[in-house]
Amino acid sequence: MPEPLPETAPGPEALCLGEAMIMFAGGPGPLADVEVFRRSVGGAECNVAGGLAALGVPTGWLSRLGDDGFGQHVLRDLRARGVDVGGVELDAVRPTALYVKESHDGRSRMHYYRSGSAAAAMDEQFLQRPEVRDRLARARLVHTTGITAAISTTSADMLERLASEPREFLLSVDLNWRPALWRDKDPESLWRLLKAADIVLIGADEAEVFAGTRNPDELYERLGAKTLVVKDDAHTALVIEPGGRTEVPALSVEVVETVGAGDAFAAGFLAATLQGLPMVQRLRLGHLTAAAVLTAPEDHAPPPAAEVRERLLAATDEEWAATKVGPA
Numbered sequence: 001m002p003e004p005l006p007e008t009a010p011g012p013e014a015l016c017l018g019e020a021m022i023m024f025a026g027g028p029g030p031l032a033d034v035e036v037f038r039r040s041v042g043g044a045e046c047n048v049a050g051g052l053a054a055l056g057v058p059t060g061w062l063s064r065l066g067d068d069g070f071g072q073h074v075l076r077d078l079r080a081r082g083v084d085v086g087g088v089e090l091d092a093v094r095p096t097a098l099y100v101k102e103s104h105d106g107r108s109r110m111h112y113y114r115s116g117s118a119a120a121a122m123d124e125q126f127l128q129r130p131e132v133r134d135r136l137a138r139a140r141l142v143h144t145t146g147i148t149a150a151i152s153t154t155s156a157d158m159l160e161r162l163a164s165e166p167r168e169f170l171l172s173v174d175l176n177w178r179p180a181l182w183r184d185k186d187p188e189s190l191w192r193l194l195k196a197a198d199i200v201l202i203g204a205d206e207a208e209v210f211a212g213t214r215n216p217d218e219l220y221e222r223l224g225a226k227t228l229v230v231k232d233d234a235h236t237a238l239v240i241e242p243g244g245r246t247e248v249p250a251l252s253v254e255v256v257e258t259v260g261a262g263d264a265f266a267a268g269f270l271a272a273t274l275q276g277l278p279m280v281q282r283l284r285l286g287h288l289t290a291a292a293v294l295t296a297p298e299d300h301a302p303p304p305a306a307e308v309r310e311r312l313l314a315a316t317d318e319e320w321a322a323t324k325v326g327p328a
């Protein structure tokens with residue numbers, strides 16, 4: 001059973017709410033031919049939680065896991081990465097979700113085995129559990145994604161509740177549009193969640209599919225977000241907020257595998273936000289942490305070393321533009 005936070009503990013500053021999955025990476029080659037898979041932990045919010053903790057932000061991950069070996073592995077892995085898992089509930093019946101990453105023809109495809117998972121049973125009551133309620137009351141930031149809105153109707157209801165109740169924390173939402181999870185579902189609840197958020201992160205490509213536009217001004221207008229971050233792959237990341245707009249070009253990266261780069265970007269951007277850094281540095285830290293994941297095969301990777309981060313956050317625009325990142 002998760003331990004409630006002691007009354008005096010400050011609790012995690014940041015909380016990430018969503019499903020973790022055991023990820024099996026196979027290939028290169030078509031799934032039908034792969035015999036051996038490498039196991040690691042995936043899941044968007046869980047990737048962000050690990051990324052925030054690695055950047056020194058006290059972070060908790062809120063979710064449900066099957067009371068099975070895979071769930072134990074997720075807990076062990078997150079604890080080892082310094083993430084508080086006291087808000088995790090174990091389910092004796094429903095399993096921990098799985099996903100298989102197929103690498104074939106130079107691209108990755110995700111195959112989910114997650115329907116009926118322990119996390120999909122998250123509901124409004126989950127937020128009322130003392131272990132969760134106490135952490136929410138003390139957090140400065142809560143991050144979630146469109147994936148959590150998609151995994152079940154009870155989970156979508158939970159997010160509606162989270163977004164509509166009075167809150168002290170900043171609510172951050174990454175669109176993370178996953179069409180496979182939205183078949184036969186109306187994304188209206190996701191629009192409401194995005195509109196209620198204080199910070200919205202969105203990739204230009206997925207915006208085009210989800211909202212029919214990749215134009216940041218149109219998105220800002222439609223989402224009414226207080227801080228909208230639009231990432232455009234290898235090109236640039238742009239923030240629009242009431243005070244104006246800031247744009248920072250992406251780094252030049254020798255890409256190994258792209259899944260998880262958006263989560264790593266979110267971790268860097270949000271960590272720098274909590275640290276009160278100026279907007280250019282918030283975007284730069286996002287690019288830097290994304291670059292670390294782009295040069296690794298897993299969905300998450302340790303961020304660049306502190307001295308590298310400090311040097312590049314302080315670099316001139318010319319030095320930044322000339323920076324190249326390759327596999328470690």
Ligand SMILES: Nc1ncnc2c1ncn2[C@@H]1O[C@H](COP(=O)(O)OP(=O)(O)OP(=O)(O)O)[C@@H](O)[C@H]1O
Binds near residue numbers: 204231253261290
């Ligand atoms: N080819 C690339 N070269 C350099 N940086 C990249 C490249 N692709 C992605 N990035 C970095 O990763 C960040 C996130 O990428 P992207 O724009 O694809 O967001 P996303 O669609 O939300 O990601 P995800 O597919 O992980 O959900 C970018 O803002 C950038 O920092």
Ligand SMILES: O=C(O)C(=O)C[C@H](O)[C@H](O)CO
Binds near residue numbers: 042047
């Ligand atoms: O696609 C999902 O639902 C995942 O959470 C798996 C990956 O870890 C995630 O997509 C990376 O952003």
